[in-house]
Amino acid sequence: MLPLRIEKAKTLKEKPKDSELVFGTQFTDHMFVMDHTQEKGWHDPRIIPYGPLPMDPATMVFHYGQAIFEGLKAYRDDSGRVVTFRPGDNFARLNRSAERMCIPQIDEEFALQAMMELLRIEKDWVPRQKDTSLYIRPFIIATDPFLGVRPSYTYKFMIILSPVGAYYPEGFNPISIMVTDKYVRACPGGVGNIKAEGNYGASLYASKLAKEQGYTQVLWLDAQENRYVEEVGTMNIFFKIDGKIITPSLSSGSILPGITRDSVIKLAKEMAYPVEERRISMDEVDAAFAKGKLEEVFGSGTAAVVSPVGLLRYKGHDIVVNDQKTGPFVQKLYDTLTGIQFGKLPDTHNWVMPIE
Numbered sequence: 001m002l003p004l005r006i007e008k009a010k011t012l013k014e015k016p017k018d019s020e021l022v023f024g025t026q027f028t029d030h031m032f033v034m035d036h037t038q039e040k041g042w043h044d045p046r047i048i049p050y051g052p053l054p055m056d057p058a059t060m061v062f063h064y065g066q067a068i069f070e071g072l073k074a075y076r077d078d079s080g081r082v083v084t085f086r087p088g089d090n091f092a093r094l095n096r097s098a099e100r101m102c103i104p105q106i107d108e109e110f111a112l113q114a115m116m117e118l119l120r121i122e123k124d125w126v127p128r129q130k131d132t133s134l135y136i137r138p139f140i141i142a143t144d145p146f147l148g149v150r151p152s153y154t155y156k157f158m159i160i161l162s163p164v165g166a167y168y169p170e171g172f173n174p175i176s177i178m179v180t181d182k183y184v185r186a187c188p189g190g191v192g193n194i195k196a197e198g199n200y201g202a203s204l205y206a207s208k209l210a211k212e213q214g215y216t217q218v219l220w221l222d223a224q225e226n227r228y229v230e231e232v233g234t235m236n237i238f239f240k241i242d243g244k245i246i247t248p249s250l251s252s253g254s255i256l257p258g259i260t261r262d263s264v265i266k267l268a269k270e271m272a273y274p275v276e277e278r279r280i281s282m283d284e285v286d287a288a289f290a291k292g293k294l295e296e297v298f299g300s301g302t303a304a305v306v307s308p309v310g311l312l313r314y315k316g317h318d319i320v321v322n323d324q325k326t327g328p329f330v331q332k333l334y335d336t337l338t339g340i341q342f343g344k345l346p347d348t349h350n351w352v353m354p355i356e
Ligand SMILES: *Cc1c(COP(=O)(O)O)cnc(C)c1O
Pocket: 071, 195, 231, 232, 233, 234, 235, 236, 256, 257, 258, 259, 260, 261, 300, 301, 302, 303
C-alpha cells in the first residue's frame, strides 16, 4: 500500500451517458493532491473529493505561469479491464517539464502508483462506448503567494480525471488545417518541447483566426525562417510522401516529444515503411503535392490518437490531401494503435498497463 491518505466523497455525481460525452467538461468524484514545501519536500499525498481550491489571489501561478501538465487516457479494453497506455513515459516527461520550469522533481514511480490508485477508485467512470475514454490530467502549479519573479518555494501536484468522447467534433474524419507563417508557437531554446501551460495560452490567437476561417487547427512553422514544419496545436505531424513516412525531428528543441509520435514511428518501422525524422519545409510539401506524391498527412497525440489531415491552407492556396479522404496508412495506424490499446492486438512493446 502507498502512504496515501484517502478520503471518499460522501455523495457521488451522476455519471454522464457515454453517447453524450464531449472533451473535458465533466470531472469524476475524486482527485489526487500532493504538496511541496522547501522543508518537507513533496508530502501529504492524498485522494480527496473533487472540488475547488481556495487560493490567495497573489498565488504565483496566476501571475507568472510557472505550471506544467500531462495528458493521458484510461480505456476499457475488450475484456472489460481498465488499462492505460505508456503511463511511465508521461511521468518521465512531466519531470523533464519540471526541470525546465524550476519545479522540484517528483518520484515518477510514486506518481504512477498514486494515479493507478485514483483510477481504481474511479474505474466506474471509464466509459464503454467506442472512441470514449477517461482522460487523465496530472499537473503541477506554483503556490507561493508572492509577486516577485523567482521560482516558487511551494507547489501543488494534482491529478484530475474527465470522461471524454472524440477530441475533434469531426471524429476520425480528415480535418482542415491552416498553416500560419505569421505567428509562431515556440523557438529554439524556448519551452516548446515541454508541456508548459503558457504555451497553450500563447497559441490561442492564431487558432482563433484559423477557426474563424473554418479551419480546425493551426500548423506551426519554425520561428527562425518560417519555412520548416513543426507541429499542429496539440499533435505532432506526419507526411507520407512517395511511400516514405516523414516527421519533423525533435532536434530543433521547439517541438513537443509526443508519446503517440514515438509509438507511430515504432509501428511504421515494424510495418516496414522507411521513416525519416528530419527537417521538412512547406516548399517540400508543396512540391510533393504538385507532383502528386503527397499521399497522406496526419497528426498524432493522446487526445485524438491519429487524425487525418485532408487540407492544408498555405500562402493563399489549398493543398488537398488524398481527396480529403482518410488514407489507408493512417487508417492502419489507427486500427493498430487502438487495437493494442483495446486488447484486440498483441502488445509486443509492453505499452499497455492495466490498473489492476
Ligand atoms: C501533448 C502534445 C502533443 C502530443 O503528445 P502525446 O504524448 O502524443 O499526447 C503534441 N504536441 C503538443 C504541443 C502537445 O502539447
